[in-house]
Amino acid sequence: MTETGVLPDHSLRDLIASGAISADPAVIDAQIQPASLDLRLGTTAYRVRASFLAGEGRSVAERIAEFEMHRVDLTQGAVLEKGCVYVVPLMERLALPEGITGVANAKSSTGRLDLLTRTITDGGTEFDRIPEGYTGPLYAEICPRSFSVLVRPGMRLNQIRFRHGQAALTDAELAALHAREPLVDGTAVISEGLGFSVDLRPAKGNLVGWRAKPHTGVIDLDRIGHYDPVEFWEELQSREGRLILDPGAFYILVSREAVTIPPDYAAEMAPYLAMVGEFRVHYAGFFDPGFGHGSAGGKGSRGVLEVRCHEAPFVLEHGQVVGRLVYERMASRPERLYGADLASNYQGQGLKLSKHFRAG
Numbered sequence: 001m002t003e004t005g006v007l008p009d010h011s012l013r014d015l016i017a018s019g020a021i022s023a024d025p026a027v028i029d030a031q032i033q034p035a036s037l038d039l040r041l042g043t044t045a046y047r048v049r050a051s052f053l054a055g056e057g058r059s060v061a062e063r064i065a066e067f068e069m070h071r072v073d074l075t076q077g078a079v080l081e082k083g084c085v086y087v088v089p090l091m092e093r094l095a096l097p098e099g100i101t102g103v104a105n106a107k108s109s110t111g112r113l114d115l116l117t118r119t120i121t122d123g124g125t126e127f128d129r130i131p132e133g134y135t136g137p138l139y140a141e142i143c144p145r146s147f148s149v150l151v152r153p154g155m156r157l158n159q160i161r162f163r164h165g166q167a168a169l170t171d172a173e174l175a176a177l178h179a180r181e182p183l184v185d186g187t188a189v190i191s192e193g194l195g196f197s198v199d200l201r202p203a204k205g206n207l208v209g210w211r212a213k214p215h216t217g218v219i220d221l222d223r224i225g226h227y228d229p230v231e232f233w234e235e236l237q238s239r240e241g242r243l244i245l246d247p248g249a250f251y252i253l254v255s256r257e258a259v260t261i262p263p264d265y266a267a268e269m270a271p272y273l274a275m276v277g278e279f280r281v282h283y284a285g286f287f288d289p290g291f292g293h294g295s296a297g298g299k300g301s302r303g304v305l306e307v308r309c310h311e312a313p314f315v316l317e318h319g320q321v322v323g324r325l326v327y328e329r330m331a332s333r334p335e336r337l338y339g340a341d342l343a344s345n346y347q348g349q350g351l352k353l354s355k356h357f358r359a360g
Contacts, residue, residue, distance in 0.1 A: 004165035005331035006035050006266045007100070008289075015162065020100070023092040031156065034288040034334035035266040038107065038156035039119070039138060042089040045072040045151070051085050051141060052120075059122045060087065060139050074153050079218055082148045087120070090138040091154070094130065096162075102130030104160040105268065105286055111306045112354035113219065114146035114212060114250045117157045130160070145308075146212035146250045147232065150220040157221075161266070161286060167328035169265075174327055177262070183327075184257040185300050193270060193324035196303055199256040200318035202351070206237040209253040209351065211246075219356055229357045241318035245309035253307055254351040256319060258300025261291040263333050267325040269303065281305050281323040289330060290337025302350050 007015070009032050015021045021037065031038040048067040054060045064087055072078045072086070080086050096102065104119035105128060118127040122136040130138075140158055142151075151157075169177065171190050178188045189195035200208045210233035219227065236243060236251070245251065261267050267287040292301035305322060316322070 003331040005163065005167045005329040007162040007164065007331050008334035009034055010335050011331060012037050012162070015100075018097075020095050020097055021092060022095070025091065027092065033159065034290065034336055034338055035330065036159040036161045036286055036288070037092070038159045039104070039140065040091040041074065041140065041151060041153055041155045041157065042091055043073065043075050043153045045074055045078065045080060045086040045088045045142070046070075047072065048085050048087055051143065053127065054120060054122055054124050056123055056125060060120055060124075060137070061122075074151060077150055077152045077220075079148055079150050080142055080144050082144045082146065084143070086142045088140045088142060090119075090140055093137045095135040096130065096133055099132055099164055100162050101132045102134070102160050102162050103268075104128040104130070104158055106158050107156065108304070109354040109356070110157045112252060112304065113149065113356070114144070114306065114308075115149060115157065116143040116145055117141070119158055119160065147216055148218045150218050150222075152222065155221055159286065163328070164331055167331075169327045169329065177265070177327070181260070181262055183260050183262075186257055189321060191324070193326040194259070194267075195321045195324050196255040196257045196259065197319045197321045198305060198316055199254050199302070199351075200238050200243055200316065201241045206239055207235055207351070208238045208243060209236045209251055210234065210353065211236055212250040221356070224355050225358055227357050229353055232357070233353065238318075243316045245307065245314045245316055247309050247311055247313060249309055251305075251307040251309075252351070252353060253305040253316075255303040255305060255323075258292060258302050259287070259325060260293050260300050261287045261289055261327075261338070262293055263289045263337055264330050265289060265327050266330060267291075267327045270324050270326050280310070281307055287325065288338035289334050293337070304352060 012032050016027050046064050047069045052063050054063055106117040110117050118141045120139045120141055174190050213234055216232045266289055
């Protein structure tokens with residue numbers, strides 16, 4: 001009997017061995033993270049007229065036939081253009097046992113490129129949510145928002161977590177965990193998760209973030225540490241502790257708090273209340289066990305915020321709460337922690353662009 005909670009790496013290997021997770025070609029070890037599995041793009045991208053969900057009783061393949069404009073062979077690499085919507089069959093498929101559900105999310109580097117990536121399934125009525133017992137293929141819906149990108153089969157833009165039962169901590173449980181082991185380096189704001197705020201008064205210098213430039217070249221997602229940030233991003237300086245967000249613009253900012261994910265827990269970034277303003281913090285990515293934690297070589301890591309403003313210009317103030325981390329218990333401790341044995345790009349991070357850009 002599986003314990004309640006998020007399934008760790010060794011349980012993912014059990015699901016692969018049992019055939020609950022299968023793939024063509026087979027899953028490789030590099031896909032298995034402490035509390036999630038990276039998903040790989042297949043060989044074809046379908047350009048579609050609009051984003052869609054399959055809907056009850058319908059397959060994604062049916063809906064692709066309905067909305068397809070043309071198809072793109074990814075075998076030799078191909079550009080997915082900014083502002084277009086694509087559906088890509090993934091290499092992985094599922095045959096989930098009873099009691100196990102899945103939730104998917106974009107990987108951190110995907111979110112930092114403003115690359116909207118969501119998982120859809122046959123019969124699905126929600127993005128990124130896979131019900132217990134689901135048997136069938138997985139697809140990625142990809143919409144590049146700020147930059148056109150060059151992709152190839154096998155690239156890993158999104159990831160999936162599996163849960164047994166209800167894993168999220170209540171506010172009381174979260175407060176008790178923080179009392180035992182501080183989760184942030186300041187006062188914990190606990191309300192349906194751990195609140196975090198934006199840092200617009202950096203300890204050094206005046207750089208508070210970046211805004212995506214509107215007309216740039218293509219980013220090859222295989223090129224790490226390659227691109228000059230100034231070709232794609234405008235630096236944002238603040239001496240007043242405030243920033244006016246422009247409608248439609250995309251920003252990379254950073255949380256004021258350094259957060260910690262203890263080894264027996266995982267977390268997911270979630271949006272804050274919609275009533276606080278005309279913007280949202282894009283919640284790309286899961287926070288793995290060990291993120292920012294001392295046992296994995298961390299001293300707290302700040303959360304990078306992917307922010308998009310909506311209909312009206314909005315003034316963001318230093319210390320304003322903009323998002324929350326929902327903590328979940330692990331079913332058991334993973335064999336590897338984030339940052340300890342993994343090539344973890346963002347352990348101990350501060351304000352940082354995706355791994356594709358050269359460090360300043």
